[in-house]
Amino acid sequence: MARINIINHIIKTAMTKLIRNILLVLLFIAGAGFKVSAVSHPQETKRDSLTLSEVVVVGYGTQQRQQLTKSVSSIDEKDIELLAPVSTTVQDLLGSGLAKGVLSIQNSGEPGAAPTINIRGITSPYPNETTGILNNSPLFVIDGVPMFVEATGINPLINIAPSDIERIDILKDAAATAIYGSRGANGVVLIKTKDGKKNQKPNVSFGYTFSVANAIKHNRVLNNSEFKTLQNDLLRNGVDAFNAGLVWDDYPMSFFGDISQGEINPETGMYTLKYNGLLNSAFGTNSINWEKEIENRNAMSHLYNLSVRGGSQFASYSFSLHGNNKEGVYKNDNMDTYGGRMSINTDVCKYLTLGIIANYSESKRNFAITDNVPWYVRPLAVRPDMPIYTADGNFVMSDEIGTFGGPGVLSPSPVAMLNQKNSLKNSQFLTRMYANVNIYQGLKFRVDFGYLNYKNNESYFLPIVAQQDWSSMGQQTFSTLQTSDSKFRTTTLDFQLLYNATHGKHSIDAIIGYGTERNRNSIISHSYEDFPNDDVLNNVGSAAFAVEQSELIQKNGLNSFYARANYGFKNRYFGELSFRADESSRFGPKNRWGYFPAFSLGWIVNRESFLRDYSWIDNIKIRGSIGQTGSTNIDDFSYRQFYITNGQYAGISSIVLQDLLPNKGIRWEKTTEYNIGLDFSFFNHRLYGNVDFYLRNTDGALAPAPHILESGMNTYFDNIVDLRNKGFEISLGGDIIRTHDFTWSSMLNISSNRSKITNLNNAQLAPELQDAFIVGYPVGTVKGYIVDQIINDQSVIDNLNAIAWDKYESQYQWSTGVGDYLYKDLDNNGIIDEGDKAVVVNPEPKFFGSWFNQLNYKGFSLSFILQFSQGGQALYSQLQEDACAILGHSVSREMYGNYWTPDNTEAKYARLAAFLYNSNAEINDRYVFSTSYCRLKNLTFGYQFPTKLLKKAHISGLNVFVSATNLFTISKWPGIDPETLTAGAAYMGRNNDPYPLSRTFSMGFNINF
DSSP states (O other), rough: HHHHHHHHHHHHHHHHHHHHHHHHHHHHHTOOOOOOOOOOHHHHHHHHHHHHHHHHEEEEEEEGGGGGSSOOEEOOOOHHHHHHHGGHHHHHHHHTOOOOOOEEEOOOOOOOOEEEEEEOOOOOOOTTTTTOOOOOOEEEEEEEEOSSSSSTTOOGGGSSGGGGEEEEEEEEEEEHHGGGGGGOTTTTEEEEEEOOTOOOEEEEEEEEEEEEESSSSSOOOHHHHHHHHHHHHHHHHHHHHHHHSSSOOOOGGTEEEEEEEEEEEETTTTEEEEEEEEOGSSSOOOOHHHHHHHHHHTEEEEEEEEEEEEEEESSSEEEEEEEEEEOBEEEEEEEEEEEEEEEEEEEEEEEEEEEEEEEEEEEEEEEHHHHHSOGOOOOSTTTTTSBOTTTTTTTTEEEHHHHHSOOOEEEOOOOOOOOEEEEEEEEEEEEEEEEEEEETTEEEEEEEEEEEEEEEEEEEEEEESSSSGGGGTOOOOOOOOEEEEEEEEEEEEEEEEEEEEEEETTTEEEEEEEEEEEEEEEEEEEEEEOOOSSSOOOOGGGSEEEEEEEEEEEEEEEOOOOOOOOHHHHEEEEEEEEEEEEEEEESSTTTTTEEEEEEEEEEEEGGSSTTOOOEEEEEEEEEEEEEEEEEOOOHHHHOOOOOEEEETTTTTEEEEEEEEOEEEEEEEEEEEEEEEEEEEEEEETTEEEEEEEEEEEEEEEEEEEOOOOGGGSOOOEEEEEEEEEEEEEEEEEEEEEEEEEEEEEEEEEEEEEEEEEEEOOTTOOGGGGGGGGOOOTTTEEEEEBBBBEEEOOOHHHHHHHHHHHHHHOOSSSTTTTTEOOOOEEEOOSOOOOOOGEEEEEEEOOOOEEEEEEEEEHHHHEEEEEEEEEEEEEETTHHHHHHHHHOBBBBOOTTTTTTOOOOTTTTTOOOOOOOOOSGGGGGGBBGGGGEEEEEEEEEEEEEEEEOHHHHGGGGGGGEEEEEESSOOOEOOOSSEEEEEEEEOGGTTEEEEEEOOOEEEEEEEEEEEEO
């Protein structure tokens, strides 16, 4: 017995020292500066109790946070109230950085544009064959109704008002998401909207926010003098390249420069050229900043919401209206959103509760400029010396001599592009109805019915003035109209049996259910051309020709059985077991069923006897989990062969077999995940946080596979690609100062995900995607050449060409001379070819996160969010366009002055030479930059008026605030913004500065009656 007591004493002492040492390290990192003390304050004890008993929404239910055995991040009501007045969509909340482990990339600043939301890496790397979409978006569940953003090509979250949201919970590990089975591989975002409360007097709330926005950064376009210097260098270097035998067409140069012929070059047999300077007649006197000409300075927006919530002894209700009028940072761009929501819950009797939630909203956007602007009308590429209008008021067009090698083809200006008339209209109706039947103590039966109907109408009108003019080439230009009408409908029905009971030291919470889901998606598209008037008569009925039409209808269904059981012992040990079986119509009869189990454990260590005496320890919980989730990243009925139309033959409609070899053995993509986590809280919640480590293995992701070519089909999909994601997530927070009048709370989130493809198994990748899928690297890499040097001595390339000639190769590197890049011969075969390309872009950040701070003094509050990402890379695609050295076009500020000339031989970039077509414009490591950044995402200052001052006016609360979003960004990215990466996992290693993000200043108020 004595020996046992000694052992217990040793264990207790060792554990205490270990925990104390860990705490000292954490305190040092947090910089909290407070002393360890067992003395508590009544408010502190209450707050700690509330934190531990926080109710978290999980799959098909809720749990207290202290009982969680899985990884769940949350944005609670307090944080949403802080951000909602300056947020227009749910994605603004998710992109705030407050949710640990959630990577949000804002690919575009267009009004209503959805960011890429990624949770713990990529699991479905290859795009869907029909839609081209990479289905790595998490599953969104809004009030129990599931939907995907990427899979349908729509953004259903744009119509959910942030002011209506009560909380957002993000399920991350497999133990949390396996209950959603085939749709949980990429995480699940649960959005719960606000309800009224029983026995609550009617509460009327109104909020209004006025905002002014401008582009987060502007390109410093070249002025008239700089543009002429650029053209002079293009011509000078172009003439040198011609004399070296590397350029064969000198005719277009004569339109810009004074060029005369010289003697015959004996080596090339061609005459030489002499450059005598620019032709003044080829250039105008204007110095137009095209970005400023199309920019909508001080774009205004109005955000407002009205709600009435309350309840009686047996019922609760909530009604709300919201609106948002938002201007884009480009002219002729605006978006209006309006919507309403209601929820009613009522106890019909002791045994029956009924409820309904209904949400309807509409949005409309009219715009001209999009992300997909042709390179020749990008503001930084258009020559600044030409005027906007002719003397008679028509738009001036620039001659594309430098593009096509001669005069005749005319391009519009960026201002002319503002005459495009594009519109997006959508409406969304979402409802959920439920019935709860109390069968016996702790035993309930529940029926849930959900319905979502989303309609989207798109129209793109391209007038003649916004197109290139080919009339000099005998080609007539017509205005065009493209329309698309899509409808997406999903219906869900769930039957659940729930049991919750506590028996002494034992607690049980269990659910078993059956669910069905039916989806229908239809798209009808038309194309028209030739309209009598582009300003007025530009509707469908005015078109002279209907050029093309198409229709697509897709239907799929899912039947599911699911169950989960939570067990707790002594409120100290917890375990959870869940299982789901999904049957999908997308697979063949033998593979329709997928099975997704999960198991997790939790241990609240501080409730053990050896730590019970340490009152400064609020909570120490260790979690561990393992589970499987799935994905159905395939077309409907891809296991079957279909016929498709193929135009007409002899005046009769014809059909052919679809160019896809069916695979009856195609199966689910499955991801197995392991997670271990630690939750902690000390000193009456003065220091708190959690740490998670995870490993995810995806087996059999779908991709084009080797197949029998004799089949005549070009494509065959199979489960052949394997991936691995591993990483960690750390959240550390504390109340640095906590007094009666003044508090300062801080929270730091840091996450890291390292992804790599472990096996391609000879996947037959599309040529444009091959460099994005490399074993040992994450999806989205970019391959290119490694620059060894910029050649300053012709003998360098002559010697290499001589060696290549000895190996029966014509040259070492194609059309290369002094001032050009010399690439490294990585495969040592004596020439530069595809084998010399290496990975030059790894888009995955080493870590990312946010730092949130909130300070309160009496009624005043100040909060700010710093968002950061470190270690990612991207190809700045604009530099490739610059390197093409097109006469008559401008270049980026990064390229200007940094390219090689005879006077600038230590330049970073190769020479820009007119009509020199060589490898200078190929992807190489000189065009790659870090996408690391640190951004002040939000800064808000507010004041809450004292209740005593408001009582006489029957006002229960009044808050006023001013706020700034995207106030500053620290980054070495040479373009506008490092965050606006190209959408899609396979392309996120590229950035070409799309529609810019905005810096916004806001002011507003919230009032309650």
